[in-house]
Amino acid sequence: MGLQTQLRRAIAVFRFAALGYPVLLGALAFDDLAHPVAAPVLVLALVAWTAAVSYRYTRKGYEDLVVHADLAVTALAVAASAWALAVDGRAVPISLGPWLAGVVLAWGAAWGRRSGAVAGGVIAVFGMVFRGGISENTVNEAALLVLTGFTVGHLVRLGVQAEERTRRATERTAAARERERLARDIHDSVLQVLALVQRRGNEIGGEAAELGRLAGRQEEALRALISSEAYRHPLDGRRDLRELVGRHAGEAVTVAAPATPVRLPAATAREVAAAVASAVDNVREHCPDGTRVWLLVEDDEQAVTVSVRDDGPGIAPGRLAEAAAEGRLGVAQSIEGRVRELGGAVTVVSGPGIGTEIEMRVPRPRTEGDADGDAHCGR
Structure with a gap:
């Protein structure tokens, strides 16, 4: 199970856990909600989408259409929450909080740090537009989302590169061991036979001597091959x-x-x-x-x-x-x-x-x- 597979599963767990934030705050302020029926409907829609997209990611990986749809649905959720989670007497509705970072993590993991930062910026802009404009809360939220996308994308890239280097090192080690085994087998069988043919051919003379000479040349070439640096370190x-x-x-x-x-x-x-x-x-x-x-x-x-x-x-x-x-x-x-x-x-x-x-x-x-x-x- 590679790094990306584990990361997709971790992001899925995070997104479900992050749903607890708007659910808890909405429950505490339920009596003061301007639209008490719309709030549970929105939460159920978020649960359904989180389950669907998490299942898709963990099963199929990051497909372009699904990743773009994830960003669009999250942006629409921000706009809907401004109405569904509005609280009487408060200018700012309840935030979806950490749940917004789920799509940012997905973009960073799928396409790297720049894409992660872009996704964070898009969600941040929707937050400013639908949650009271530019304020301390929306600016802090924007900074966190953009930095999260950038950082996660960068770390994922480093992790994938490290995983690839480890895989190649493992392959080199396995290949080197196999070649060392083959070299031992060649030394114990083929080289000894060639040496015997050379010696016996020289002893018999005539046409056998020519065969012995050819066997000697092949023995010399084969010894040079299995002892060469290119044979012992073929993938370096x-x-x-x-x-x-x-x-x-x-x-x-x-x-x-x-x-x-x-x-x-x-x-x-x-x-x-x-x-x-x-x-x-x-x-x-x-x-x-x-x-x-x-x-x-x-x-x-x-x-x-x-x-x-x-x-x-x-x-x-x-x-x-x-x-x-x-x-x-x-x-x-x-x-x-x-x-x-x-x-x-x-x-x-x-x-x-x-x-x-x-x-x-x-x-x-x-x-x-x-x-x-x-x-x-x-x-």
């Missing part, structure tokens, strides 16, 4: 894309990046890094030994661009389309799919004997907000 604000891409740097891979951090939302940075990793893995798996790879990270105000270029044999014309038709969607899903979901675009330039260049361009969020890998290098 923003990430520096240079750090995620830089883990590929090695003897055969050269990384060039700006001197300043390339910060992106964590989820965006992870997806871009995953697309880059897929492109690098394609080179390692499908190009001859000794193929060099260059990673270039470029950053401007509108977008971040990562280029993955190799000096391999290149991709034959039409091979990417053939791979996609065969259901091999590594490039289409792992690279183009990820970048496309981020609102970006991928450009592939390749040909026999000229290597391959994959350019991934991802727009920066406003809030700062193909084919298979088997086809790569002509395979």
